[in-house]
Amino acid sequence: MNVALALLWKDLVTEWRSRDRVVAMTVFALLIVVVFQFAWPNREPDEVARLAPGILWVTYVFAAVIGLGRTFATELENEAITALALAPGTRGWIFLGKAGATWVLITLVQAMTAFVFALFFKVDLTIGLVGTSAVAALANVAIASIGTLLSAMSVRSRFREVLLPVLLLPTLIPVLAAATAATATSLAGESLGLAGIQPLIVIGGIYGILCFLLFDFVLDE
Amino acid sequence: MSAVQLRGEALQKRYGRVAALRGVDFLISSGEAIAILGANGAGKSSLLKILAGLSRPSGGHFEALPETGGAALPRERLRGLVGYVGHATLVYGELSARENLLFAARLYGQRPSRERLDQVLADFALLDVADRRAGTFSRGLAQRLSIARAVVHEPSLLLLDEPFTGLDELSATRLSEQLAAQRSSGRTLVVVTHDPRRASELADRALLLHRGRLCASLARDTGSDFAADALRARLAEVAREGEDAGASSA
Amino acid sequence: MTPSNIPQNRIDQVMRLLGWLVVALLPVYGWAVAQAPTDSVQGVMQKILYVHPPLAYGAYLGFVATAIAGILFLWRGHELHDQLAIAGAEVGTLFCTLMLITGPIWARGAWGPGNWWVWDARLTLTLLLWFVYVAYLLLRSFTEGDERAARFASVYGVLGIALIPLNYWIIDLVGGAMHPDNLEFEQEGSSLGEGMGMPFLLGNLTLFLVFVYLLMLRWRVGMLRDGAVEEPPDGTLTPS
Numbered sequence: 001m002n003v004a005l006a007l008l009w010k011d012l013v014t015e016w017r018s019r020d021r022v023v024a025m026t027v028f029a030l031l032i033v034v035v036f037q038f039a040w041p042n043r044e045p046d047e048v049a050r051l052a053p054g055i056l057w058v059t060y061v062f063a064a065v066i067g068l069g070r071t072f073a074t075e076l077e078n079e080a081i082t083a084l085a086l087a088p089g090t091r092g093w094i095f096l097g098k099a100g101a102t103w104v105l106i107t108l109v110q111a112m113t114a115f116v117f118a119l120f121f122k123v124d125l126t127i128g129l130v131g132t133s134a135v136a137a138l139a140n141v142a143i144a145s146i147g148t149l150l151s152a153m154s155v156r157s158r159f160r161e162v163l164l165p166v167l168l169l170p171t172l173i174p175v176l177a178a179a180t181a182a183t184a185t186s187l188a189g190e191s192l193g194l195a196g197i198q199p200l201i202v203i204g205g206i207y208g209i210l211c212f213l214l215f216d217f218v219l220d221e
Numbered sequence: 222m223s224a225v226q227l228r229g230e231a232l233q234k235r236y237g238r239v240a241a242l243r244g245v246d247f248l249i250s251s252g253e254a255i256a257i258l259g260a261n262g263a264g265k266s267s268l269l270k271i272l273a274g275l276s277r278p279s280g281g282h283f284e285a286l287p288e289t290g291g292a293a294l295p296r297e298r299l300r301g302l303v304g305y306v307g308h309a310t311l312v313y314g315e316l317s318a319r320e321n322l323l324f325a326a327r328l329y330g331q332r333p334s335r336e337r338l339d340q341v342l343a344d345f346a347l348l349d350v351a352d353r354r355a356g357t358f359s360r361g362l363a364q365r366l367s368i369a370r371a372v373v374h375e376p377s378l379l380l381l382d383e384p385f386t387g388l389d390e391l392s393a394t395r396l397s398e399q400l401a402a403q404r405s406s407g408r409t410l411v412v413v414t415h416d417p418r419r420a421s422e423l424a425d426r427a428l429l430l431h432r433g434r435l436c437a438s439l440a441r442d443t444g445s446d447f448a449a450d451a452l453r454a455r456l457a458e459v460a461r462e463g464e465d466a467g468a469s470s471a
Numbered sequence: 472m473t474p475s476n477i478p479q480n481r482i483d484q485v486m487r488l489l490g491w492l493v494v495a496l497l498p499v500y501g502w503a504v505a506q507a508p509t510d511s512v513q514g515v516m517q518k519i520l521y522v523h524p525p526l527a528y529g530a531y532l533g534f535v536a537t538a539i540a541g542i543l544f545l546w547r548g549h550e551l552h553d554q555l556a557i558a559g560a561e562v563g564t565l566f567c568t569l570m571l572i573t574g575p576i577w578a579r580g581a582w583g584p585g586n587w588w589v590w591d592a593r594l595t596l597t598l599l600l601w602f603v604y605v606a607y608l609l610l611r612s613f614t615e616g617d618e619r620a621a622r623f624a625s626v627y628g629v630l631g632i633a634l635i636p637l638n639y640w641i642i643d644l645v646g647g648a649m650h651p652d653n654l655e656f657e658q659e660g661s662s663l664g665e666g667m668g669m670p671f672l673l674g675n676l677t678l679f680l681v682f683v684y685l686l687m688l689r690w691r692v693g694m695l696r697d698g699a700v701e702e703p704p705d706g707t708l709t710p711s
Contacts, residue, residue: 002330003330006324006327010313010316013316013320014315014316018315074314074315077314078309078310078314079308079311082311083311086273086305087300087328087329088298088299088301088302088329088330089297089330090297094328220275220277221270221275221276
């Protein structure tokens with residue numbers, strides 16, 4: 001457990017000092033939002049409200065792919081990933097620390113993107129804010145987990161920029177589907193209830209546990 | 222520090238079609254200083270990684286036995302007793318030297334005090350750069366940090382992969398002295414090198430590898446010549462024999 | 472009984488039998504499909520019913536084989552298991568691709584004109600599975616180091632196999648919006664009419680056996696080619 005906290009601390013401190021992941025993800029997400037503005041010239045306000053969850057989550061997923069590609073970037077210079085492979089005990093804790101830091105970053109980027117999106121597209125995102133935030137927080141558990149594991153695999157390959165999205169996107173489809181549906185419910189002002197977030201809890205749980213257990217096999221030299 | 226014995230029987234390591242190790246036997250007792258010598262491609266790094274618990278052998282049998290008796294240590298436990306220095310420095314550029322050491326210790330489940338960290342930094346002449354980002358270090362400084370990182374958690378075994386590469390004479394001599402100091406504090410030392418002079422300085426025993434096989438094992442105390450030149454000659458001989466054997470079987 | 476304990480003659484025998492069975496069944500199957508009554512509404516296209524659904528055996532069981540073999544590889548490290556994983560992935564991808572090619576024919580037949588693709592459960596799941604297969608194969612080819620590739624692929628196999636039920640559940644739950652609205656569902660295997668039972672049964676049986684045969688063949692080829700298996704004179708297969 002301390003190992004997880006150590007990784008969490010290390011990743012967040014490194015990110016704070018260089019800010020490269022957070023900036024890259026946010027700029028990319030904002031660009032996508034702007035692209036939607038120009039790809040969608042003749043929109044009606046109620047259309048926007050209806051499609052907002054989908055657009056937001058597509059943006060989040062693509063920004064996440066960009067950010068996840070850099071999860072092990074600090075471990076690549078000087079091969080520090082070997083230092084992680086050398087750590088004793090269950091390697092799942094290392095995974096937990098890294099996935100936790102990624103979760104923080106993704107959630108932060110999403111919040112900023114949502115704010116700008118609401119501004120640009122005049123969508124009221126404060127309706128059901130608690131619900132939408134809960135949905136995002138839960139979905140990010142799944143995204144951060146699977147993203148960390150797959151990033152650790154793709155980082156060893158010369159083709160990592162291409163490989164990660166190909167590996168990641170099929171696994172994110174259930175998350176996308178569940179998150180969009182739940183966000184739509186919440187933005188429409190309806191209460192989510194347990195049934196609404198249950199799919200995300202299940203996906204997050206499955207991905208989290210599987211990735212925790214499988215991480216050991218990914219770190220060996 | 223717990224005393225541990227490393228034992229390998231018919232160890233093999235394959236990377237697809239390429240066999241890095243083709244059957245290596247050895248026994249390394251606690252407190253020994255071993256040099257692994259050989260040309261490039263001899264399998265030295267692969268062997269070291271198995272010793273460190275970083276990779277699993279493809280064939281054969283490897284185990285780490287506590288000298289006090291008992292069952293063989295599982296790989297997760299063995300890693301806790303090992304300090305490994307690789308070709309790369311394994312440090313984080315964004316963190317300071319002190320932070321790097323603290324993080325390394327925490328990976329091993331330890332939380333060293335400030336005094337302890339200062340002590341380690343002083344041992345490796347890193348105190349004045351303790352709070353500088355490691356990304357700004359020169360090669361010599363980075364190398365020292367790399368070794369400091371490997372010993373901060375007080376491992377029983379110190380495994381180094383070609384630590385003298387790229388060091389100037391002065392730094393190399395200083396490193397050699399440091400390793401001797403580590404040795405005298407009871408650590409088992411295993412150094413991979415292709416420099417017979419360093420092997421002769423540091424080790425009691427030398428394992429000579431060629432093309433994945435252990436071709437010779439020389440010890441200082443058996444009366445066989447352990448001087449650098451002798452080792453160099455023996456190494457060349459082993460390489461020649463290897464080539465001849467290869468040529469005749471082709 | 473692990474494969475290494477089975478004498479080679481036995482495996483050869485089984486494969487030869489399977490091979491002959493497949494060769495015998497295929498023309499019978501073909502004839503049965505040709506002979507089946509042509510549907511009055513859809514014409515010959517309806518006969519895809521005898522081809523498209525049975526391909527599912529290969530498409531889905533292929534990945535099941537890959538995933539299980541991957542787990543065994545992670546546990547034991549035998550190259551044998553990794554070769555089975557590769558075989559499952561390659562043969563499975565073949566069947567999955569065929570399913571996607573026959574899919575539009577099926578969709579047009581089942582859902583009416585203009586519906587060359589429909590987001591119904593089976594087609595959607597199969598499309599998602601296809602992407603997982605492709606990802607798996609790319610992971611194998613882009614990872615450096617055979618042992619690492621096998622290990623990583625096994626990990627992805629576990630994730631992939633969890634994805635199949637997960638996708639099914641999610642599509643069921645939230646995919647309501649994806650179902651085409653005003654379409655009549657015209658044909659489904661559960662309501663087989665006169666003369667359709669036999670070709671349907673034959674289709675299932677034949678394509679299932681074809682899958683098993685191709686899987687074993689690919690596994691065997693993989694093991695022999697990559698040297699995982701030596702063939703000592705006494706005829707028993709042992710992993711080297």
